[in-house]
Amino acid sequence: MISATGVDESSPHYPGWRVVLACFLMAFFMFGFGLYGQGVYLAELQRAHGWPGTLVSAASTFSFLLTSILVVFTDDLLASIGLRALILCGLSALGASTVLLGLMQSPWQLYLAYALMSVGWTGMGTVVIATVLNAWFERRRGLALSLAFNGATCGGIVLVPLLLALSESVGFRCAMLAATIAMVALVLPVVVVFIRWPAAASLQSAGRLSGSAVVPRGHSRRALLANAAFWTMVLPIAIALLAQMGFIIHQVTFLEPLIGRSSAGLAVTIMAAMAVVGRLSLGLFVDRLDPRLACAASMTSQAAALLVLLQSESPTVLLVCCAVYGFSIGNMITFPPLIIQREIGSTAFAAAMGLGTSISGIVSAFGPGIIGLVRSLTGNYTTAFALCVALDLVAASVVLWRPGRSAKVVAP
Known part of the structure; x- marks a missing residue:
């Protein structure tokens, strides 16, 4: 994307910051309901219906895997139905999912609710947020992404305790209905008023893409899969x-x-609190940093925190290690859009984000199972978390590999 000469992205009057607010609220409710809230659903549905934990857990796995498949097609959906329509479809699907979770009586309804949640992820998740902010920001892109994605962590910090408190006072059904109404009341107006592509009238002189041209059709996923920069x-x-x-x-x-x-x-x-601090801190400086180097540093810091964690039984040291680890948690979804924009290009941005998010989602879904398996085989967490240390160090080494000057991916 061409630099926005003449556009002051630092000004509080720049309309892109209102888009950031909308994206923050989208992330707040999408991650709050779709990720962190799943622990609440597990407990409440077991208590209300006596369903086994394996049934609800299997539905969660189904939802995450379906999401990883659907996000691959985000760029096609943006091109065919448009940005605002896709987000509103996602909001409608997430709202239907949360209402159904509160009203359900049969196990099949659980899987329907989680399938609808996957549609919500497609319309309001990481790929859409990163794509729209990539279109609005050039010089302050890192800060915009960090602020918007902080909504994800805040959703876990605020929404989950709120759901638990409401469930205890008025019941799970009323809690889910009330939270859903609050989501629609907050998100719907800002999406309708603020969410759009950069207007041609204000940005055409800066050389930016506008309208539907931001997400052109026809990107070759095969070309992305053959791109070394994409894989590294x-x-x-x-x-x-x-x-x-x-x-x-x-x-x-x-x-x-x-x-x-x-x-x-x-x-x-x-x-969780340090994840918010980490995103905000990174956002202030990341636009002046090499995103691959910053990403490798974050992975290395997590490896170091886990290594110290395994060597100590001091409560203070263990809490400090968790704080250090948390500092980099949120940034793992901030780095990919920054690297993609620099090395793959704007025309293939949505396609690359969708495909990359899908691959990462499928691979990371096995993390809890692998760590649990290693723990069961060895009888403790030492080997399991040592494996996490090794994986972080391998990841940090690979992300530093720059396979020459990769060509930008363009539509065939």
Whole structure:
């Protein structure tokens, strides 16, 4: 994308910042309901219906895998039905999913709800957010992405405790209905008013793409799969996310025998809070950094935190390690759009984001299972988390590999 000469992205009056607000709210509810809220659904549906945990967990796996398939086609959907229509479809699907979760009576309805949630991810998830912000920002792209994706972490910090409190006071059904109404009331107006591609009238002189030209049809996914720069970004991110998902899911189980249940819960809170701090800190400087080098540093810091975690039983040290680890958690979804924009190009951005997110999602979905399997075979978490350390270091090495000056991917 051509630099936006004459457009002051730092100005609070720049309309792109209103798009960031809309994306923040989308991420807040999409990740709050679609990722962090799944632990609430597991507990409440078991309590309400007596369904086995394996049934609900299998539905979660089904949803994540279906999402990984659907996001591949994000660029086609953007080109065929448009940006705002896709987001509104995603909002409608997510709202239908959360309402159904509150009203369901049969297991088949659970899978329907989780399938609708996958449609929500396609319309309101990482790929759409990154694509629209990539179109609006050039010089402040990293900050815009960091601010928007902080909505994901805030969704976990705010929405999950809120759902738990409401479920205890008014019941799970009313809690889900109330939260859904709040989501529609907050997200629908900002999407309708603020979400659009950069207007030709204000940005044409800057050489930016506008209207439907932002997401042209016909990108070759085969060309992306043959692009070395694409793979040296996707593979290390997928490997790092596999290790990250494995640690996050098993964190409380590992820490509880060492520091107690309440302190283990505190460690999760600290880690989530540091993810917000990490995104904001990175956002202030990332536009002046080499994204591959910054990505490798983040992966290395996570490996170092896990290594120290395995060597200590001090509650203070363990909490500090969780804080250091959390500092880089959120940035793993910020780096891919920055690398794609620099090395693959704007015309294939949505296609590359969709395909890369799909690959990373499928690979990282195995993280909790692999760590759990290694823990079961060895009887402790030492070898399992040591594997995470090794995976992070391998990922950091691969992401630093620059396979020459890769050609931009263009439509065939």
